[in-house]
Amino acid sequence: MFNRNQWILLLAPVAVLALVFACGGDDYFDEYDSRAGGQAAAPAGGEPVAEMVTVDPATAATLLGAVTFSGDAPRFPPINMSAEPDCVALHGGRVPSDRVVVNDGMLQHALVWVSKGLEGKRFPVRDDLVNLDQDGCIYKPHVVAVQMGQPINITNSDPTTHNVHPLPRENREWNKSQTSGAPAIEYAFPRAEMKIAVKCNIHPWMQAYIHVLEHPYFAVTDAEGKFEISNLPPGSYTLQAVHEQLGEQEMEITVGASERQQVDFAFTG
């Protein structure tokens, strides 16, 4: 019926129209989908939530050991409390500095903690009571460690007013007055942070450090330099010893099921 030219004549406008239809409109959504690799179709969830770990007590390991110190310890002058007679009266005489305490070669107030190997895991918050007392116008103990969310119980056993002033970088800063015999201040730091200095502005020689850790595997050495970390799931970890004046030391360890492993750190002057 139609010859070739007539067919062309007939189809050309149809083709043109078809082309117009095909190109028409805004293709934001298609473009975005192809750019985002179909991401839009399935929106990404939030950050992966760390898995809550239940430790099997049957296989849990224990780390125990001591932190030693040899050589000349940095010397700090004895504490001068003369600005506050109330404080002087609480001590018989000279009050040695609490910045570095070494007893017979054993280092007190060192934090030992698992610094690597527990990433992406959550553990229940420890429920042991951590106390920080103001006693004799010094903080006792000089170093405390807590898990984040674990409350610290801050008390004032002195006959004078103190103010408790932590100076964190990650957590919120606060500064509260605590009179003699006032109720304890209970505070749980919500974010992990090492070496939060605590000051009393009224008695500037007073200083304590609080370590807030993500997990419960830490300990602070006692007067004999000893520490114990228990209920640790078997595995390979990096263990770190931290002293705010003497620095840090690290050690790679591997503990098997139910193992009691001895780990010692040695600081030198």
Add this chain to the structure above:
Amino acid sequence: MPRAKKVQTDPDPITTKSYSVHLLVSMVLLTGSLVWAVYDEVEVMRPYKEYQARFQAYYSRFLQELRPQQAAKEQEIRNSAEYQEVSAELEAAEQAVRDRIAELDQRTGQGVIPRLTAARNAFQVLRSEIDALRYLIEVSDDEGERSDLREEIAEIRNRVVDVDLPLADGSGEVEEVAMTFEDLEREFLGLQEERAALQSERVDALTEANRLRLERDGLMSERLVGLGAAQIDGLLANLRDSPIGIQQIHLMDIDLVDRCESCHLGIRQPVEIGRTDLLYPVFQSHPQPDLLAIHDPEAFGCSSCHNGNGRATRSVTKGHGRHKFWLWPMFYPENVEAGCQQCHSKEIVTPGGETLNQGRELYMNKGCWGCHRFEGFDAESEQLTQVRQDMRNLSSARDANAKEMRVSLDLGDTSPDREASQRYYARAEELRLTNTRIDAELHTLRTEELNLAREVKKFGPSLKEIKLKDRKEWIPEWIKDPHEFRPGSKMPVFRLLDEEVQQISAYLWQNALDGQLVQHPSGDAERGRELFETRGCMGCHSIGEGAEETGGTFAANLSRVGEKMNFDYMVRWIHDPSEVTPDPAVPDELRPRPIMPNMRLTVAESRDIATYLSGQARDRIEYPDASFMDDPAMAEAGLAAVRHYGCAGCHEISGLEGEGRIGTDLTFEGSKPLDRLDFALKTHEAELEGWHSHKGFFEHKLENPAFFDEGKEREHLERLRMPNFNLGADEINALTTFLLGAVETTFPEQYRFEPEDARADVQAGWWIITRHNCTGCHQIRPGNVSSFMTIPRYTDDPDWAEQLPPQLYTEGARVQPNWLTSFLRNPALSDVDVNRNGVRDYLHARMPTFYFSDRQLAKLTKFFMARDSQPVPHMVEDMEPLTQAERSVGRQLFTSDAAPCLDCHMTGVPSQDVNATAPNFLIAAERLKPNWTYRWLLEPASIAPGTAMPSELFQRDGDRWVFAGEIPQQARQYGGDHADLLTRYMFQMDSAELRRLQALQ
């Protein structure tokens, strides 16, 4: 011969020729066009339909998912003890009045209202009759007719009508009462009053319940974060009902039509919609709703801030104006704050516009304005020119007046006519008085001139003293490549030929002033280091190279200063930066003062610091011989080069005091037509790569100022002169943002932020603060990080953290303006004992003495007051004097264990003040404002986060604050507010009282 054969007829086109194909084609074309036209109109031209359909779908889903969470939160709040308690109280309160309310409602609804309605109907019938007659009286001309009408009214008033009135007891019974108009009126008004009485009784009865309901709802709105379930349901219902169509903002006065929200549907939703919460970023809500709250889109539109083509709805590219036919494409996210500049062009700090602020600050503190004028920057020099012009004009007016006065006096003396002579005398008198006024005005202008002359400063150091200051051989090395010697220096790298370097050096050297310096012995470098690190030098200066660098970046890095600077000059400069070698070309009172302030150091301290800094040098670096600098021919050739490169734009140079800027004015650079930005040989490349735009030009130019010279065949002196500042990527972006916003605004005044009230004081203050780097030491806005806060000593050691200079967030509310002015003028607060801080003597860092003019002092004082909404002038609050008893209680509180005030605050006793960490009470009365002091006592952390002053010193006891902890005997009987008493005690303290306190302690 057959006839038929003979008649050769043409074929009949009607029967033989078919046009069906043509018609078919045309028909197809026509139908096709019609379909296409309809399709285009309905679909292609309206892509927002798909956006709206998708938005409805996604947003409903989003809200439906959100609803249970919010409902759960609401439920949680409802279950809370406090809410339950209030709810129970509310219920009890409602229960208690329920019967009463029911009774009142019954009396109103069934008793009063039916009777009132019936009475009103009857009353209105009569009253309208009367009103109609009254109207007829008013329009009537005939006295007789009027009196007839009046009689008629009287008749109506006296007419007795039977009215059916329901009984007021609500029984539903109806009584028939015969009443006159007056009776009816009385009845009607009486019933109205009764209804009002019942209603007010009802309101009274419900007062308690309503208060509790408000309290309960308040609890909910206070605790619930986000929307409630009912609000979400409302949104969902709106969403279902919302028709599909163009969403448009039309602002008549600026002829702005923005249809952006036809696709960006989530922008103003009350729920925060994250980037991909509705799958596609197009639907996210505005990321800064607080900005929208002060710039309501209904009043400002969208494209007024963001640029782009607000009318276009055809495609993303067209709407955003990102094609070459649209002159003002939408700003990219990294430059979005450029939009602020066009209306906030009078500011150097716009809260919230941090990239823009960075750009402006860079423009100021990289010295861009040395070559490129930009309105507002270096405004002082323009004002100075204006003041001098005004003074010249006034002086000539004065001279003209004086001349006319002499003439008038002569005429008065000689005129034969008495009246005329008196007129001349009067004129002369008037002129004399005018000149007296002019004298006063001239004096004011002269003061202004002196002020401004003090303020006008070139960006770089004066080069008039380089002979005394710098090592000769170092100068050409420095000019050649300043960044080689001092990376990041504000002195940029020019593209100079070696001979130009030599000529410029020679010119500067030979034109420098000769003078004498006092010779100093060296000091103690270690003490100098300690002073340098703690006195405040590092608020502006940094030291250490590369990763070791610490301190502020406002002033020079001094790591190698020992290689270049003369020791004796350095001592003088550190001791008193305003001390200069006399310059015959500039009278002393008009000499510009340096930006570097006076730290009020002793000569010995200055020597110590200079000794320490002189040791800051790399191991012996030999500089090549520079004897060419003494060659007069070299210097002569140097003048042209110094002029060509515009050295005098940033430096004082002898003989070039009046030299102008060599760069283009950038005030409206962002609205310069694109074709006037010279892309040179890069035009094609820019178009291909998609940066043929203002943004692309600025970025490339700033990254490499020689870029647009590439490939050009040019003589050396024809090349682009702009030097390289080696800016970082973020700096380039900030400056680009600033320049993109630097447009000649088309918006009328009401759109621009050019306040004339106290907010203008805030704007003006920021200019001085930025120019003098107050934020190097102080935090003035939340989020400020001062240079001090980055120095390791202050970040790592808790004792040093307390040594940070004070925060000034609410300085205006804290201090009295007159005191602040005198403190800023002399922070030692003493004319003799200057080597100290006037307020915080315990700080190692020292508030320096800046060379502020009186004008600047006034502006800074007004800035702090305006920011805290403090009235100027300040009216001192009346303070109730302490009674003897109160003084005694105050004394007891002050020395009690619960208030360890004197443990930290200075007392003036040097042995105690060693350990002090807070100011002396003796200056409180003249320095502080009592209401601020009261608030400070109660909650210091809200005023200065991180302060050593502890919180919770007081506790609430009924409607007053009392000391927490053991309260001394006498104070226990005191019934007033302890914080208020202490404030008054503090403000009325004198040195005798303070001594007495110390004795008690």
